[in-house]
Amino acid sequence: MNKNSLENQWKATLQKAEEQPPMELWEKIEHKLDADLSIDKTFQETFKNASEQPEAQVWGNIAAALDREERRKPVFFLWFNRYSAAGLAALLLMVLGFSVLNKSGLFDKTPTAKNSGEIGSSQLRSKNELSGTAKEGYGPESLDFSSNNEASRSESLSSIEKAEASFLSNTKELELRNRPEPESDFNEMTNTDFEESGILREGTIAALSTLARIEFYEFANSFTLVRPKLPYNTPDRFENDNNQTFLQRSWFGLISGLSPFDPNFKINNFERALASNDVPRNAFEFNNLGDIQEPNPIKRETFAIPLSQPYSTVRSGSGVNLGFDYGKRIGKHFSWQGGVRYMSGTSLVESNVYSYNEHTGKVRTFLESNYIRQDITAFDNTIISSSGFVDNDYKYLMLPMQMAIHVPVSQKLELALSSGVSADFLVNNVLDNIPEGGSKLTAKNSAYKAVNVSGIGSLKMNYMVGENWQVSVGSNVQQTLTSGVEKTQGFTFRPRYIGINTGINYRFN
Amino acid sequence: MPIEKQIIEACLENDRAAQKQLYEMFSGKLFVVALRYMHDREKAKDVLQDAFVKIFRHLDSFRFDSPLEAWLRKIVVNTALKALKKAxxxxxxxxxxxxxxxxxxxxxxxxxxxxxxxxxxxxxxxxxxxxxxxxxxxxxxxxxxxxxxxxxxxxxxxxxxxxxxxxxxxxxxxxxxxxxxxxxxxx
Known part of the structure; x- marks a missing residue:
């Protein structure tokens, strides 16, 4: 019988073999199964309807927590804290400034300018001429206004009164000419009557009280009478025009910027969090320096100097942004603009605390495993002390909306100061550079919020190149108003950037 | 409309009386759940408190496709697990x-x-x-x-x-x- 046939025979015999085990074995099994079922069943049934009211204080705490939550809840989705308050205050200031300045007539045409076309140059100087004179010197002596005969007729007045009277006589005259039905005592007077009546000489003060309200600029003073003008004034055709189309006085722009990028992490109780993860005592070694030899033996003490303390610092990196803008002028000096921007920011996590998951073999920074990551099902509870850097990069999609005030400098150059808010959508945060593999964190698998709100401010110089093109360069600042994570996560995350922006716009005139 | 649904809808409007009603309906059973995991009564109270705050914050995500009690129990269990992990x-x-x-x-x-x-x-x-x-x-x-x-x-x-x-x-x-x-x- 060869070897193979013997094996086959044994195999067949053993496969067919059968022997009843002792009876008590089944009893043991049955007993054990019953016990198993019984234990589970006992607990299941007992706890099924078990109920015990907690102390009343628990509801009190819950209600208090909900109240705090409600108080924090904003009108819209902003958390109302000091940052958002600052942003809102800036916005309010801007809106108020706009309305106040408009009301005060800072951006209105002056009456002189309004009438300059109608009045002959021999009778009056234009507004620009007046201000030009004022710019040369603000003292009374330098005020060399139009009516030569006024000075001779008002010798008894002081020099300031003379200047006022002189100016007012001009403006008075203008007012009278433009009003179809004058309401003052001058009702019946013709222009010639006015010039020849001598009212101004006899009743200059009365004339002042009647006319000053209409003619003086609020920002004038007794010396200048008119405010210093901007070097260049936006043409009047850029007044409010409600019939503008979408493209009229608007622009499309391409912008890009560079800035330092600061994730602005603030971690609470880092060491305590570490302690609660049962870090072995030897994770952070202490160097026992032994007895320090002091001249006085009584002062001899033993010091333990930590060789390394647990730390986790997020260092600033750089940020690049690229985007499109659409803007539209409102009135002569204001505009609003909105757009979309893609921002990529780098930073570094510098830490000597990493966590290791024995089941997956993954190494993560303790910052990630304990604070940021939310989908962790594995406990990365093995703490490794090893100093190092990890790249910590962010990508955002931003939708900024801003109001701007434009200050013309010359026909081609203007300054634009803008502020507003931006909705920042987190694309991802990549923590990389660990040989065992990095992490890509999103709002889904981490403590990060999907949307943040940030305040933006910028100061730009815009320069027209040709008919429709404009280039701009300036600085911008952006600060996240709401923390990028829930408050309960033990850290806050409010990225900020201060940098330079350049852009090119195509303007529709 | 079932009473449970009415209470939930009122809770979603931040009606504090409805929130308390929901709390009183389930706090007894859920407290025992917390006690099973935490053992220590003070910790169990903390878990129950955190869980109810989460429940009221995220009640809008309850889709009525499962019994409310099971949904609430799941939140308490998850909160307890998180607390144990933190500890x-x-x-x-x-x-x-x-x-x-x-x-x-x-x-x-x-x-x-x-x-x-x-x-x-x-x-x-x-x-x-x-x-x-x-x-x-x-x-x-x-x-x-x-x-x-x-x-x-x-x-x-x-x-x-x-x-x-x-x-x-x-x-x-x-x-x-x-x-x-x-x-x-x-x-």
């Missing part, structure tokens, strides 16, 4: 070797007389890790592979910890029963 005792107690007394047999008669307080006492004496796994498997009804995923341990660990929990519970229940009925004998 750091959970994984530590899941590690290390342990012996199961395979020869120990427990007579299940008379278990129905044990109150939940007595069972809580017994469960509370278990180490955090195997108490958690016993709760999740035997009472909540999760499978071992689900528990493994939830706790970040292997399925084998979950199974062995469950066995360990049962073994310990059997011992403790036997002692408890003996204390209550000293005349009976157990193998």
């Amino acid at each position: 750091g005792n959970l994984t530590q107690s899941l590690e290390g070797d342990f012996m199961i007394d395979e020869e120990f047999h427990y007579d299940n008669k008379g278990q129905e007389n044990l109150s939940y307080q007595q069972l809580l006492e017994v469960i509370g004496e278990l180490p955090d890790g195997c108490r958690t796994i016993f709760n999740l498997y035997a009472i909540e009804g999760y499978k071992h592979h689900e528990i493994a995923k939830m706790l970040g341990v292997s399925e084998g660990t979950s199974k062995s910890q469950y066995s360990r929990a049962k073994s310990l519970l059997q011992e403790k229940l036997a002692i408890e029963k003996e204390r209550l009925n000293p005349q009976k004998e157990y193998k």
Whole structure:
């Protein structure tokens, strides 16, 4: 019988073999199964309807927590804290400034300018001429206004009164000419009557009280009478025009910027969090320096100097942004603009605390495993002390909306100061550079919020190149108003950037 | 409209009276759930408090496709797991070797007389890790592979910890029963 046939025979015999085990074995099994079922069943049934009211204080705490939550809840989705308050205050200031300045007539045409076309140059100087004179010197002596005969007729007045009277006589005259039905005592007077009546000489003060309200600029003073003008004034055709189309006085722009990028992490109780993860005592070694030899033996003490303390610092990196803008002028000096921007920011996590998951073999920074990551099902509870850097990069999609005030400098150059808010959508945060593999964190698998709100401010110089093109360069600042994570996560995350922006716009005139 | 739905809708409007009503309806049962996991009453109260705050914050995500109690219970369980994880005792107690007394047999008669307080006492004496796994498997009804995923341990660990929990519970229940009925004998 060869070897193979013997094996086959044994195999067949053993496969067919059968022997009843002792009876008590089944009893043991049955007993054990019953016990198993019984234990589970006992607990299941007992706890099924078990109920015990907690102390009343628990509801009190819950209600208090909900109240705090409600108080924090904003009108819209902003958390109302000091940052958002600052942003809102800036916005309010801007809106108020706009309305106040408009009301005060800072951006209105002056009456002189309004009438300059109608009045002959021999009778009056234009507004620009007046201000030009004022710019040369603000003292009374330098005020060399139009009516030569006024000075001779008002010798008894002081020099300031003379200047006022002189100016007012001009403006008075203008007012009278433009009003179809004058309401003052001058009702019946013709222009010639006015010039020849001598009212101004006899009743200059009365004339002042009647006319000053209409003619003086609020920002004038007794010396200048008119405010210093901007070097260049936006043409009047850029007044409010409600019939503008979408493209009229608007622009499309391409912008890009560079800035330092600061994730602005603030971690609470880092060491305590570490302690609660049962870090072995030897994770952070202490160097026992032994007895320090002091001249006085009584002062001899033993010091333990930590060789390394647990730390986790997020260092600033750089940020690049690229985007499109659409803007539209409102009135002569204001505009609003909105757009979309893609921002990529780098930073570094510098830490000597990493966590290791024995089941997956993954190494993560303790910052990630304990604070940021939310989908962790594995406990990365093995703490490794090893100093190092990890790249910590962010990508955002931003939708900024801003109001701007434009200050013309010359026909081609203007300054634009803008502020507003931006909705920042987190694309991802990549923590990389660990040989065992990095992490890509999103709002889904981490403590990060999907949307943040940030305040933006910028100061730009815009320069027209040709008919429709404009280039701009300036600085911008952006600060996240709401923390990028829930408050309960033990850290806050409010990225900020201060940098330079350049852009090119195509303007529709 | 069922009363439960009415209460939820009022809670979504931040109606504090409705929130309290919901709390009173379920806080008793959920407190016992928290006690099963945390053992320590103060910690259980903290868990219940955190869980209810989460519940009221995220009530809008309840889709009415499952019983409300099951949804609430799940939140309490998750909150308790998070608290145990934060405390750091959970994984530590899941590690290390342990012996199961395979020869120990427990007579299940008379278990129905044990109150939940007595069972809580017994469960509370278990180490955090195997108490958690016993709760999740035997009472909540999760499978071992689900528990493994939830706790970040292997399925084998979950199974062995469950066995360990049962073994310990059997011992403790036997002692408890003996204390209550000293005349009976157990193998």
